[in-house]
Amino acid sequence: MPRKRSPDRNDHDDTVDDERADSKIDINNAPDPATATPAQAKKYLNRSVERVVSMLNELQETAVPMSLVEIHRAIDMPKATAFRYLWTLQKHRYVERDADGLYVLGLGFVGMQSRDLDVLKERARPWLERLRDEVGETANLGVLDGDAVRYVEVAESQRPVRMVSAPGSRDPIYCTALGKAIAAQLPESRVRELLEHVELKPRTAKTITTVDQFLADLASVRKRGYAVDDGENEDDGRCVAVAILGTRLPAALSVSAPASRLTLRDVSKVAKSLSAMAERLQPSGRG
Template identity: 60%
Template sequence: MPRRRNQGQDENAEETPATGEERDYTVRAVERVCSILNLLQNSIDGVSLIEVGQATELPKSSAFRYLWTLEAHRYVERDEHTGLYRLGLGFVGMQSRHLEVLRERARPWLEELRDEFEETTNLGILDGDHVIYVDIVESRHKVRSASSRGDRDPLHSTALGKAIASQLPDARVRDLLQRTGMERHSDNTITSIDAYMDELAKVRRLGYALDNGENAPDGRCIAAPLLGTHLPAAVSISAPAARFTLKDVEKAAKKLLDVADQLTTNPVTDQQLDEAPA
């Protein structure tokens, strides 16, 4: 009677190739995804559907399905005006070292802003469809903004959200707003997508964003985007509206824009990335 092998022996036998047979554990679909992402990573302006098909040796219909799936998971985004594809915001979480370097570089500037204006200063980044506070330097006043590091706020009602959104494609902004809705937090909250897009045009013209009691009735905040960081980030000054008047905002905006410029003038070096915590 032949000896019976157990299930584990059978599985090992199946996984072990015959003598002289070359092992190949690659998965073709995964290889194609990697090819697409590598192509997008090396492109500045974006790539077309035809270029993706050529790089992956896929027909247009199949290439589109790959791109559609990646877009659904936010790893790819499509510009509705040009039809070109770029890497999406899903990779932000994978840029943790870049973010840590930015946080370390921003900290002294946030402290300087806090000391000069005696109000809370913040560094925020887009995380999915909300803004997350990466760092906060609190005002020394007893009455001050109450956000904490790691808190999440809406895109539509905050100065940080507006500043970051001003640097995104309009189609992407509309998609984010439709996904989350535009909940009213005060009488001043913008709840119309078209009105919000008009507000972004103003932000782009001025260079900074204002939350004038839109996220909280008694709050006021200004924010400036951090351009050239490859991260959807911004810095802000926030305070109770009674203490941080519109005249104070005009004065603080100039300094805030200067700080944002200082933070993004010098690119992150490979050494800084190597020294940053993993």
């Protein structure tokens, strides 16, 4: 009697099927996936990959986080299989699970969202230049890149003595205003996960060097609406940053300057200007 195939078999079985099919695949004469007939698609299609893509499409198209039940029903996949796929995607940061157990697309896609990043850079550039001219200091756009913050657009101050980071350079999240502003928008579990891969080395006498201190600082960031690096990354530097909300990219804007020019009394005023700019750069903003 033929053995009945389980609808919830593991991925090893799909691998076996792929190996058996390899001898029938003509790699050099494969059809274009966009125009392949159903018969051709059946021959070349990888079921596991297609199911993962369907799952990611559901997460991308919805405006709110989804539960496991909603996902497995939406793509007609057994619940246990859906959870196993989600668990694997979460391990590689392509999916995140919040405190309520709901799923959203994760930070692993940041590097792939090149078009989103290009659009954000294009929109941000004139505003960064405007802010630089207004305050006379360097203005930056940064995004979360793995466990660090990457500077993707910089409007450099025209002053002879200035604080500046080159576009493409990276700094730790725990000692930068950009990193703090972005981290303050993430679930605590995600922040702890990021810091597991980082040695909290003191860069100055003021650098935060413990996870608990960093989490406490993030609570202050959320309360006041902006982040401050007060000589934590550079002894004579000060930086103020505000997160850009409503985008798929974990991003923030900042102003950086020598501490002698950007005094603590100036911080709230600069933060107000940054907040106004960040609102304009939101998807529904007027910028």
